[in-house]
Amino acid sequence: MNKNKIIATMAAIAVMLGGGLYWAVGELTGNQVEIESVIKQTPAELNGAGAELLGTEGAEEMxxxxxxxxxQPESKVYFSVTTSRETVNYQMDQVxxxxxxxTRDPSQTxxxxxxxxxxMDSGNAQRDKHISEAQYMDIEQYPTANFKASSFEGLPGDWISGDVYDVKITGDLTVKGITRKVDFNGQTTYDQGALKLxxxxxxxxxxxxxxxxxxxxMDMENNLTIELRLILDK
Incomplete structure (x- = not known):
């Protein structure tokens, strides 16, 4: 084999190895879970009293x-971490x-x-096993995370079907046996017989x-974003 053929062969091998390495890194570090929304976003001018723009008499009160x-079983909780490559989402569907x-005494809510x-599922079993280990989430010893709300801001006195309300829920979050006070900020609505958050x-x-x-x-930021996607019914 002449020199040019040897160089061409080595280049082809390098390309294949490089492509395989990129694929492997992508499989291990890339995001494979999309965060699903449970609230259908409706323009504010079409909510509540503005519904007459659609030819209706307005939304009904719950x-x-x-x-x-x-x-409900359709509910999910996510947490997201940002790596040097991209943001990776972990999904948990047992909530x-x-x-x-x-509404008569909001302090009792x-x-x-x-x-x-x-x-927990990030779409990659090896990655899930890694973050489940004792120095990280230690899921074998602490298989659940808990949240207990202590106060609410933004909840309406009268819930109007289809209206979306900005809310802040403060409470105690317990993970790995450690409890911290946190604020969940987001939106809630009553839609098709269910509360959604x-x-x-x-x-x-x-x-x-x-x-x-x-x-x-890869490197990883120290912050984690926890996302609630909850549907609640009777």
């Missing part, structure tokens, strides 16, 4: 908001809890939720006694 609303609303961390908060690995789970192929 009949009985004051009761216990239970988190239980309730939201007890009291309560909410609690529990997430089964064993349901989308809200997020930002914490750090250190807040809950975790090391930063960086790897030899």
């Amino acid at each position: 009949a009985e908001p004051d009761r216990v609303w239970n988190i 239980t809890g309730f939201w007890s609303i009291n 309560k909410a609690e939720g529990t997430v089964d961390l064993l349901s 989308e809200a997020n908060t930002v914490v750090t690995f250190a807040d809950f006694g975790m090391n930063n789970p960086h790897t030899i192929v």
Whole structure:
């Protein structure tokens, strides 16, 4: 084989190896989970009193908001970390809890939720196993995360079907046996017989006694964004 053929062969091998390495790194570090929305965003001018623009008489008030609303199986919680490559989302689809609303005495409104961390899925089993280890989330010893609300801001006195309300929910978040007070900011609505909530908060690995789970192929920011995508019904 002459020199030119040897060089061409080596170049082809390098391209194949490089492509394989890029694919492998992408599989290990790339995002494979999209965060799903549960609230259909409607332009503000078409909500509530503005609904006459659609030829209707306006949205209807919810009949009985004051009761216990239970988190439904379609609900999900996500957390996201930003690496040197991109933002990676982890999805957890085993969520239980309730939201007890009291419009007559808002101080009596309560909410609690529990997430089964064993349901965590980023689309990559090796990555999930890595972040589940003891120096990170230690899921074997602490298989659930819990949130208990202590105050609410922005909840309406009269819930109008289809209207979207900006809310702030403050409470205690417990992960890995450590409890921190956090604020979830987002939106809620009553739609098609169910309450829906989308809200997020930002914490750090250190807040809950975790090391930063960086790897030899990527760096990772210390912040984590926790996203709630909840549907609640009777």
